[in-house]
Amino acid sequence: xxxxxxxxxxxxxxxxxxxxxxxxxxxxxxxxxxxxxxxxxxxxxxxxxxxxxxxxxxxxxxxxxxxxxxxxxxxxxxxxxxxxxxxxxxxxxxxxxxxxxxxxxxxxxxxxxxxxxxxxxxxxxxxxxxxxxxxxxxxxxxxxxxxxxxxxxxxxxxxxxxxxxxxxxxxxxxxxxxxxxxxxxxxxxxxxxxxxxxxxxxxxxxxxxxxxxxxxxxxxxxxxxxxxxxxxxxxxxxxxxxxxxxxxxxxxxxxxxxxxxxxxxxxxxxxxxxxxxxxxxxxxxxxxxxxxxxxxxxxxxxxxxxxxxxxxxxxxxxxxxxxxxxxxxxxxxxxxxxxxx
Numbered sequence: 001x002x003x004x005x006x007x008x009x010x011x012x013x014x015x016x017x018x019x020x021x022x023x024x025x026x027x028x029x030x031x032x033x034x035x036x037x038x039x040x041x042x043x044x045x046x047x048x049x050x051x052x053x054x055x056x057x058x059x060x061x062x063x064x065x066x067x068x069x070x071x072x073x074x075x076x077x078x079x080x081x082x083x084x085x086x087x088x089x090x091x092x093x094x095x096x097x098x099x100x101x102x103x104x105x106x107x108x109x110x111x112x113x114x115x116x117x118x119x120x121x122x123x124x125x126x127x128x129x130x131x132x133x134x135x136x137x138x139x140x141x142x143x144x145x146x147x148x149x150x151x152x153x154x155x156x157x158x159x160x161x162x163x164x165x166x167x168x169x170x171x172x173x174x175x176x177x178x179x180x181x182x183x184x185x186x187x188x189x190x191x192x193x194x195x196x197x198x199x200x201x202x203x204x205x206x207x208x209x210x211x212x213x214x215x216x217x218x219x220x221x222x223x224x225x226x227x228x229x230x231x232x233x234x235x236x237x238x239x240x241x242x243x244x245x246x247x248x249x250x251x252x253x254x255x256x257x258x259x260x261x262x263x264x265x266x267x268x269x270x271x272x273x274x275x276x277x278x279x280x281x282x283x284x285x286x287x288x289x290x291x292x293x294x295x296x297x298x299x300x301x302x303x304x305x306x307x308x309x310x311x312x313x314x315x316x317x318x319x320x321x322x323x324x325x326x327x328x329x330x331x332x333x334x335x336x337x338x339x340x341x
Contacts, residue, residue: 125159198317
């Protein structure tokens with residue numbers, strides 16, 4: 001059967017007669033122009049610059065191992081810089097391979113983006129192997145994440161079975177990535193819980209100063225009769241209410257002198273933490289603040305590293321919360337508007 005000739009690839013440019021012919025493994029013969037091919041691919045440029053054995057010989061480039069239509073789509077892209085969705089659906093894997101081999105970065109990025117959008121449980125193993133061969137880190141990361149999320153489903157595919165039998169190193173790399181991913185998730189969960197705890201302590205510090213300075217609900221400093229004061233609802237009512245309960249309990253508890261009361265111990269820890277973050281020692285109205293600081297100075301434990309670190313983290317969490325507060329307030333306002341409608 002004679003070779004099939006495909007007319008010049010789609011282009012809006014007026015070009016001279018073709019002087020290069022691309023032969024595919026299916027016998028297709030595609031006409032091309034050396035100036036165009038050399039300008040978009042350094043690999044083509046090197047091939048075209050090689051001297052011919054005979055002056056009259058046709059300049060031929062062999063592209064085998066991929067479907068004829070994929071080669072045609074590849075050559076068309078070199079002329080038009082366009083690749084439609086249908087071609088990406090059918091030949092995306094082949095086009096990525098060709099773009100990598102012939103060093104066409106624009107097509108390579110388009111293929112990576114297109115293949116990421118087409119990732120499925122069924123093709124993820126094949127695309128992961130391709131990403132490794134074609135140096136496509138973005139595609140590789142997306143494949144790894146999908147594998148991690150849907151590993152049980154991927155295990156049942158033919159691609160995973162083939163990988164298990166033929167590429168143990170890649171299988172080990174995948175399992176190692178999954179283990180590291182789980183470790184990072186656990187570390188992130190712990191960090192989030194810690195930040196929530198530090199934020200709660202920071203709010204407790206604010207409420208403690210607020211209660212002891214201005215008063216709140218039914219607890220306040222001795223010189224303020226808060227029952228006669230007309231006050232707005234407390235913005236941190238839940239925390240303030242719990243803290244007021246602890247303060248009232250701490251003031252009347254009989255066990256605290258012997259250290260047998262857990263609630264008193266918590267209140268004492270809050271007083272001590274406040275003394276580490278307090279910047280107004282002489283004028284502070286929080287009970288025991290000055291006494292605790294004097295006691296630490298006398299016992300030379302002013303710079304206790306554990307409490308100092310805790311105070312630093314609480315202050316840091318307070319700053320983070322203050323930065324995120326405007327967004328939360330805006331979201332609450334929007335929700336309120338939606339509810340009223």
